[in-house]
Amino acid sequence: MEKRALIAVAISLAILIGYQLLVTHFYPAPPPQIDEKREEKQPETPPPPAPAAENAAKGQAAPALQQAKPEAATKAKTAREITVETDDYIALFTTQGARLKSFQLKHYRASVDEKSPPLEMVPSVPGIPYPFGLQISGANFNDENVAYAAEGSDLHLSGEQQGHLLFKGQGPNGAALTKEFSFTGHGYAVRLQTGAGAGAAPEIVLTADGRPAGPNTDTPFEGLLAEINEKLVREHGDALKSKEWTGKVAWAGLGHTYFLIALLPEGNGEQKITVHSTGPAVLMSAGPPAASSAAATYTVFIGPKELDILKSMGRGLERSIDFGYFGFISIPLLYVMHFFHRLTTSYGLDIILLTVLIKLLLAPLTHKSMTSMKQMQKLQPQMERLKEKYKDDKEGLNKEIMELYRRNGVNPFGGCLPMLLQFPVFIGLYNALRTPIELRHAPFLWIKDLSRPDWQSLPLDFAGWHFGVPILTLLMGASMLLQQWMTPSAGDPNQKRMMMMMPLVFTFMFINFPSGLTIYWLVNNLLSIGQQYLINRKLH
Numbered sequence: 001m002e003k004r005a006l007i008a009v010a011i012s013l014a015i016l017i018g019y020q021l022l023v024t025h026f027y028p029a030p031p032p033q034i035d036e037k038r039e040e041k042q043p044e045t046p047p048p049p050a051p052a053a054e055n056a057a058k059g060q061a062a063p064a065l066q067q068a069k070p071e072a073a074t075k076a077k078t079a080r081e082i083t084v085e086t087d088d089y090i091a092l093f094t095t096q097g098a099r100l101k102s103f104q105l106k107h108y109r110a111s112v113d114e115k116s117p118p119l120e121m122v123p124s125v126p127g128i129p130y131p132f133g134l135q136i137s138g139a140n141f142n143d144e145n146v147a148y149a150a151e152g153s154d155l156h157l158s159g160e161q162q163g164h165l166l167f168k169g170q171g172p173n174g175a176a177l178t179k180e181f182s183f184t185g186h187g188y189a190v191r192l193q194t195g196a197g198a199g200a201a202p203e204i205v206l207t208a209d210g211r212p213a214g215p216n217t218d219t220p221f222e223g224l225l226a227e228i229n230e231k232l233v234r235e236h237g238d239a240l241k242s243k244e245w246t247g248k249v250a251w252a253g254l255g256h257t258y259f260l261i262a263l264l265p266e267g268n269g270e271q272k273i274t275v276h277s278t279g280p281a282v283l284m285s286a287g288p289p290a291a292s293s294a295a296a297t298y299t300v301f302i303g304p305k306e307l308d309i310l311k312s313m314g315r316g317l318e319r320s321i322d323f324g325y326f327g328f329i330s331i332p333l334l335y336v337m338h339f340f341h342r343l344t345t346s347y348g349l350d351i352i353l354l355t356v357l358i359k360l361l362l363a364p365l366t367h368k369s370m371t372s373m374k375q376m377q378k379l380q381p382q383m384e385r386l387k388e389k390y391k392d393d394k395e396g397l398n399k400e401i402m403e404l405y406r407r408n409g410v411n412p413f414g415g416c417l418p419m420l421l422q423f424p425v426f427i428g429l430y431n432a433l434r435t436p437i438e439l440r441h442a443p444f445l446w447i448k449d450l451s452r453p454d455w456q457s458l459p460l461d462f463a464g465w466h467f468g469v470p471i472l473t474l475l476m477g478a479s480m481l482l483q484q485w486m487t488p489s490a491g492d493p494n495q496k497r498m499m500m501m502m503p504l505v506f507t508f509m510f511i512n513f514p515s516g517l518t519i520y521w522l523v524n525n526l527l528s529i530g531q532q533y534l535i536n537r538k539l540h
Contacts, residue, residue: 070101077267078147082165084155087186088303098167098179099130100146103302105259111218112441112449119219121261123209128281132207133260134177135285139221141172144206157185173198188303189313191264195295202296203272203287206261210240210253210282218452219256224284225320226252232319233277242276243503246289249273253301254284260439264299264315307334322433329428333358334436341438348444350434351516355523356496358429362422366528371535373487377498379408409527420428420537433516442516447472450516457515470511472518477507479525486532 002150013448077098089246092102104118122130134143155163162184169177175197182191196202205398210221223236224243227250235243249271263286265271273290275282288296310318323330333354340350358367390397433439437452448457455468480503510518 009082033404043266046281056132060219064215080150081481082150082154083465084157084163084165084183085094086157086183087159088188089433091183092248093150093165093181094130095132095148095150095167096144096247097133097144097186098169098177099144101130105303106258108304108437110443112452116423119259121259125209126309127279127281128209129205129207129283130204131207132179132192132195133207134194135203135287136171136175137201137287143169143171143177146170148179155283156181159182163186173197175203180185187312188301188309190300190302192298192300193295195299201288202299203285204263204296206254206263206284207285208256208261208282208284209463210277211280218449219258221282222257223282223323224252225255226273227258227316228252228273228512229299234322240282245273246270250285251301251313251317251320251461252286253286254282254319257435258305258440259303259321260310260317261302262300262317262320264301264313264317264430266297266299269511300461306437307331315395323431323435324427326428326431329424330432330435331460333429333432337432337438345446346499347439347442347450347516350449350518351450352523353377354429355520358425358529359524362425363531365422366531367535403445434514434519439516441512444515444519447515450519451514454515454518455511459490472515472522473507473510473513476510476518476522476525477503479522479529483525483529483532486529486536 005493009328010501043499057141068279069211079094081095081101084091084093088106090102090104090106091100093099094101100122100467103121104125105121106118108119110116110119129144135141146169148169150165151168152164155165157163162182163418164183165181167179171177176195178193178195180193182193192204194202194204199374208221210223223234223240226233226245229247233245233252247270248268249265251262252271253260253433255262265286271286272287273284273286277283283329286298299313301310303309303319305321307318309323310320337347337350337354338358340353341347344353376380386400386404390400400439434451441448442450444450449456453468453470458469458471460467461471484503506521511519
């Protein structure tokens with residue numbers, strides 16, 4: 001057994017490393033995105049006067065590039081920027097279009113590196129406009145180039161302190177455009193009131209980077225998330241090219257795996273939600289469908305998809321977390337992990353404790369399954385004799401086998417049914433560990449991020465190839481191999497050999513699973529091995 005296990009582990013390691021080498025070679029990581037916001041914040045260097053003077057003295061015209069620089073500098077100076085800092089975020093607004101230029105979450109990093117800057121919720125990518133643009137239905141108007149006047153200055157808020165920013169501009173036919181933002185020192189909710197003059201229906205536009213591998217690669221873009229007419233709407237891919245809904249909107253926004261920007265309309269009136277994509281940009285607009293509505297008020301949420309934070313909004317925003325069909329299992333398991341975290345402060349230990357708890361709760365089922373399989377294995381010699389005796393009479397063979405089971409008190413389905421009952425628990429736990437933000441950037445032992453595959457925590461470079469060592473995944477595969485070898489088998493020996501291949505299959509499956517889920521599966525295997533050992537000794 002030991003020799004076979006070592007050979008299987010060695011083969012698994014060779015295949016996994018080869019697989020990573022091929023993937024990283026043919027599908028290299030996207031190049032890092034340029035942070036254009038930071039470049040814009042740097043003071044512009046005025047063009048040196050000497051070349052211009054020389055050209056003037058010689059009667060030559062200044063080059064076109066030099067002529068354009070003063071114009072660009074003048075335009076940049078006309079736009080005023082206002083900073084709003086609270087306990088949870090730092091927001092930067094510009095009077096050019098009264099847009100949100102930056103929104104950094106102070107408690108969440110951009111990458112797993114502890115020195116990385118706060119996560120940026122507003123993409124700074126060419127072709128993606130800043131969010132909170134205002135457009136007027138039927139007038140083909142967008143306020144991107146409107147120079148707003150701002151009433152208010154930089155805000156520094158904490159706790160229950162409140163502050164306001166009012167932007168005033170002029171729209172088509174002299175219509176008065178207004179955007180008023182109200183902030184609180186704590187939390188991720190911002191109140192937004194818009195106005196566009198009589199007879200106009202203002203629509204607020206949210207934007208996101210819709211590319212699969214954007215700047216924040218560990219929080220991929222999910223698409224449009226909304227609750228319309230009490231139904232959850234999830235749209236991504238080709239569906240984002242152009243689509244529209246009208247009805248009672250509880251909330252609507254653009255989501256990523258762990259973060260969300262959403263509008264929560266105030267009042268009970270209907271809203272029109274439109275989404276479309278243009279190049280890398282995904283744009284979602286929301287506004288009252290009636291042309292007589294000259295104003296609209298929203299609560300804006302820009303923040304993490306953390307269950308308690310979303311629930312505190314009181315509008316069902318927690319449905320934006322995709323727990324799947326077994327959410328009724330995932331959510332209680334997540335709360336249990338929260339309870340353990342208050343005691344341990346380590347999500348790795350929380351997963352281990354949660355695994356032990358689940359194993360204890362399911363112990364009667366697993367005990368029944370293991371006992372039944374061991375009993376059937378003990379009957380295997382008698383079954384072989386019956387097969388030889390009734391090899392030409394299948395009906396008689398089935399009757400004799402069932403009689404053999406009855407006499408020995410063995411349920412032929414006793415090994416399968418308990419395992420099937422555990423399947424929803426595994427799926428619920430999988431979603432509880434895969435979806436929530438808690439495991440993002442959570443370290444444990446050598447693992448830097450429990451929401452990412454463990455091989456990314458031990459990267460290696462060799463001759464221009466980039467791969468990692470999946471120690472945790474290999475340990476999980478080895479434990480599964482040992483468990484499979486210890487598990488009684490009452491079937492054909494060829495079938496048992498086929499089952500011995502399952503650890504290799506699962507090792508491949510888990511290579512890109514979150515480390516947190518791999519920890520659960522490894523600990524569960526070790527507990528099952530101990531339980532199987534005790535049963536084998538008892539029924540030997």
